[in-house]
Amino acid sequence: MDAEAKKVNHRHVELAQKILDIATERGMSRGERLPEQALASRCNVSRTPIRKALQFLAEKSIVTAEAEGGYLLAIDPASFPGIEDTAQPAEETELYNAILRDVSAGRISDSQTVASLQRRYAASRNAVQNALTRLAEDNLAERAAGQQWLIKQFAISGDAVAKSFEYRLSCEPLALTMPGFRRDIAAITSLRQSMEILRSMTESSFDQKLFERTDFDFHMLIARSCGNPFMSEALSSHHRRRRSSQPPVHVNAFRLMQSNMEHIQMLEQIERGQLELAADLMRVHIQLSHSQRPRLAGRGVPPVFKIVG
Structure with missing residues (x-):
């Protein structure tokens, strides 16, 4: 109960x-x-x-x-940076992280059953099922044949961050130049308000949680607006997976401030209808975020959980 x-x-x-x-x-x-x-x-x-x-x-x-x-x-x-979900049972959160760590480290295979995970972690069936459900919601696991669950190892492998940036560099600028791209002015205006609040902050007072929320909302806006349902679904799924990551331990606040300015510049070009220019700015933004990754990476969790920007 x-x-x-x-x-x-x-x-x-x-x-x-x-x-x-x-x-x-x-x-x-x-x-x-x-x-x-x-x-x-x-x-x-x-x-x-x-x-x-x-x-x-x-x-x-x-x-x-x-x-x-x-x-x-x-x-x-x-x-407002967002609600911190403290309602999630601690046991499920620990299982969620342990499964990802162990698959990433090769300590367990990427194909598991509820029973096998129960034995390994001495956990209840309900806790394991809930942890797997959370992984599925975050697009990090899926049901396989029979009683099997498949953990998406490619998403938590050592080169996952590089592959993620590679994927985004191919798709996000293209999304901005799709023939059916539509500008959601109300969403753009609201998003700009959040970004301007971040812009007014100093490096020492920069609100990382608010940045993470606006970063997610900005990239999801591009995905939703592209006008192609297949591209929209693929990009949205990828961004939700990025959002499911744990927050970086060591973060260069100055780079996050730069990233916020890059978001603002892209929004300005989208508002003006200069979508080719916005796409060029997106390429630069993703390349800069990738090149700054070593300084953003934390320790102790799989690299996929350190994607920022």
């Missing part, structure tokens, strides 16, 4: 973050009302889980409840 409650809490945390993402995309500001029915329709859920997610946000003082019902934003979404 307790495990199920935690699982429900985790779903509410995810939905709460989605609500904030929607508020950011729409350019909403502090004091604006969050309509339950509109959010339920956008998230493709009923009003009950939306209400639970809003209650969670109220407990975190991110929204405030109105006396007559409903909720108002209590923060500016553009400057």
